[in-house]
Amino acid sequence: MLRTTRLFSALVLTALVTAACGKEGSPPTKGPAAGELPVYEVAKDFRLPQSGTWRKAESRGRFVVGAKEDQPYLGEKDPASGRYSGFDIEIAKMVSASLGLDPGRITFRTIASANRETALQNGQIDFYVGTYTINDNRKKLVGFGGPYYMAGQGLLVRHDEDDIKGPSDLAGKKVCSAAGSTPYQRIRKDYPKATLVAYDTYSVCVDNLLTYQVDAVTTDDAILIGYAAKVPDELKLVGKPFSEEPYGIGVPRGDDALRFAVDDALAARERDGDWKKAYEATLGLSGVPAPEPPAIDRYPAS
Numbered sequence: 077m078l079r080t081t082r083l084f085s086a087l088v089l090t091a092l093v094t095a096a097c098g099k100e101g102s103p104p105t106k107g108p109a110a111g112e113l114p115v116y117e118v119a120k121d122f123r124l125p126q127s128g129t130w131r132k133a134e135s136r137g138r139f140v141v142g143a144k145e146d147q148p149y150l151g152e153k154d155p156a157s158g159r160y161s162g163f164d165i166e167i168a169k170m171v172s173a174s175l176g177l178d179p180g181r182i183t184f185r186t187i188a189s190a191n192r193e194t195a196l197q198n199g200q201i202d203f204y205v206g207t208y209t210i211n212d213n214r215k216k217l218v219g220f221g222g223p224y225y226m227a228g229q230g231l232l233v234r235h236d237e238d239d240i241k242g243p244s245d246l247a248g249k250k251v252c253s254a255a256g257s258t259p260y261q262r263i264r265k266d267y268p269k270a271t272l273v274a275y276d277t278y279s280v281c282v283d284n285l286l287t288y289q290v291d292a293v294t295t296d297d298a299i300l301i302g303y304a305a306k307v308p309d310e311l312k313l314v315g316k317p318f319s320e321e322p323y324g325i326g327v328p329r330g331d332d333a334l335r336f337a338v339d340d341a342l343a344a345r346e347r348d349g350d351w352k353k354a355y356e357a358t359l360g361l362s363g364v365p366a367p368e369p370p371a372i373d374r375y376p377a378s
């Protein structure tokens with residue numbers, strides 16, 4: 077039964093997306109064309125021997141980077157080519173280039189919100205770029221370069237929804253978010269009258285919204301904008317952002333040499349215009365002009 081429902085919802089989303097394709101404001105299904113993306117100059121003779129993570133990557137000749145694969149404009153994997161695209165993917169590429177490794181050779185691995193800390197702790201990935209909010213709890217488990225972008229929690233509902241205008245209207249409503257995410261935790265703590273439903277990914281939440289199994293999806297506005305743009309006749313964002321979600325690059329905790337090098341890389345790419353170009357070729361396609369990137373938080377060594 078569950079399988080049938082899942083299959084059905086996947087078909088619904090696919091059908092709706094296909095119908096919406098080509099409409100103004102709908103994201104390209106396969107991400108931006110390669111020609112529109114910046115080419116990041118690879119730093120020559122860059123060395124970071126103090127970083128165990130960098131030494132490992134250097135000897136294998138590539139970084140292994142954790143990312144998302146189902147978040148339009150941010151981190152999306154084209155099922156046909158296996159290629160990843162989006163703003164977070166560009167951030168990973170520019171950082172890799174600044175650390176001396178050809179961004180064309182990055183191996184991306186999809187890691188869900190709930191599994192990021194473990195993936196960094198057990199060395200499955202070298203670093204993580206995927207709408208990853210920096211906060212003190214997570215800093216006990218991993219390190220963070222950045223932030224490189226500031227998002228805020230929002231709500232996505234069906235187009236004909238009139239009752240939900242903000243988080244205080246969620247009492248008695250079914251709200252879906254990703255397990256292990258900050259938006260999930262915030263609803264549980266601050267809006268306990270909402271009925272929370274958790275899945276591994278937001279795209280499954282969106283399927284559930286489209287098939288009337290939940291009343292709202294909550295996560296960062298940057299993520300929700302992408303889903304709404306895929307089916308603008310079916311979904312809408314409501315209310316104002318009700319949190320601050322500074323996006324960081326997750327690195328293994330204790331590898332401060334890598335963390336500081338990531339901070340330097342971001343600062344340099346913000347200065348030379350690559351950050352803005354990357355934004356405009358990806359997340360900027362959602363119609364939101366490039367903001368000023370948030371100040372980098374170079375916190376002391378752990």
Ligand code: GLU
Nearest residue numbers: 189207208209257258321
């Ligand atoms: N930025 C939030 C978080 O890190 C929500 C998005 C996500 O789950 O990746 O938990």
